[in-house]
Amino acid sequence: MNVLIKGAGDLATGIAYELFRRGHRIIMTELPVPLTVRRSVAMSRAVCEGSAVVEGMTGVLVTDIEEAQAVMDSGKIAVIVDEAADIRKEFCPDVLVDAILAKKNTGTSREDAPLVIAAGPGFTAGVDCHCVIETKRGHTLGCAIWEGSALPNTGVPGEVGGYSRERLIQASADGVMEQEAEIGDEVSAGQIVAVTGGKPVYAKMSGMIRGMLQSKAPVKKGMKIGDIDARLDRRYCVTISDKARCVGAGAVRAAEQYYGTYAVVVLAAGQGLRFGGGKLLADVEGRPLYRHLFDTLAELPDVWKVVVTGEKAIMEDAAKRGMAVVKNTQPERGSSRSMKLGLKACLDTLPNLRGVLFTVCDQPRLTAGTFVRLLRTAEQNPGRIVRASAGGRGGNPVVWDAAYAGELLAATGDRGGRPVMEKHAEEIILVEIEKEELHDIDRKADLTGEQ
Incomplete structure (x- = not known):
């Protein structure tokens, strides 16, 4: 947008x-x-x-x-x-x-x-x-x-590090601001930290300068020109505050509620027959195979996620991570069933759904950056199908615009959304990712790279 x-x-x-x-x-x-x-x-x-x-x-x-x-x-x-x-x-x-x-x-x-x-x-x-x-x-x-106003301004600064009014640095007179202390400096109570209108401004507490107006800025007496943080941690001087992040997240939620949002469906109900069963629980570099994807998706905290599976351990792990869970007790009916169960959960939960990213659990090299790029491309190209690819060869994950929901819900068998994709081939956008990210674990030999 x-x-x-x-x-x-x-x-x-x-x-x-x-x-x-x-x-x-x-x-x-x-x-x-x-x-x-x-x-x-x-x-x-x-x-x-x-x-x-x-x-x-x-x-x-x-x-x-x-x-x-x-x-x-x-x-x-x-x-x-x-x-x-x-x-x-x-x-x-x-x-x-x-x-x-x-x-x-x-x-x-x-x-x-x-x-x-x-x-x-x-x-x-x-x-x-x-x-x-x-x-x-x-x-x-x-x-x-969405109806009414925010809480009125009380004139009392919020408490940070146990201090409220004391942390404010205020102009002592009308005029031009001149700095005597820089952001990141440690100061003591009573120390001169600025001069405004020719009059000194004293720190009301000891701590670190977290904010300060630039020199030459015009100010009025009593105006806030800086603040002090008692926590003495320079990270707070160079990183966005918890308050700003929270307000920003609220603005994002408002925009998504108004315009719609995207969801991620994790398909984890396959039987893994060619692997010999139990594929998603197999150890891969010290973690169960499915957990590689779960850990990666944890880097996308603001996207609603649902996991479709019949495996108890996966369901429990997903629930602990705040993901929605849909149980598929009939994986033998093909991948279309898992796809439809996940899509229906999205449609039932998110009234303004714009699209769904479907991903599988047997691609341990997928990165959070790839998921962000796919979702970003979908947001910027409404009505399209966005698919990960390497060297022009498409694969998973795939982002479907909500306009295709009806056709996906009508799919049957073990081909998932491929028939719908073939029907709308001209609507597909390929997003190039690293080749190794497309690598999936299909057989036990794939764990070692054997042919």
């Missing part, structure tokens, strides 16, 4: 990160002089430096929609100085997220995009946006609100 995020601060960057991981194209807007405190983990830094990298995600400063499209085509995020977010008229986003955190609506309307999401208080779902994401720390942090 095309996503426009108003704001490029640390929380907006957390939202961008969660959306970017799922392959969406993102433009972020920012002020000419950003007022981001946690600059080291914010895309707003691109305004001053030309580019910014946060946890492997790169933002690049652009000046117009043509540059933005080129940046997004290269797999990066476009950042533009555009306080009014006028670029939305050319970009035509599927989703607009207001992540300015101004505690009030500064000009966002439900008419700005098919889905408008707002972060924090100052908005009412159903009035000036479609959905509000809760930003207040606590039990409801990250929840998507």
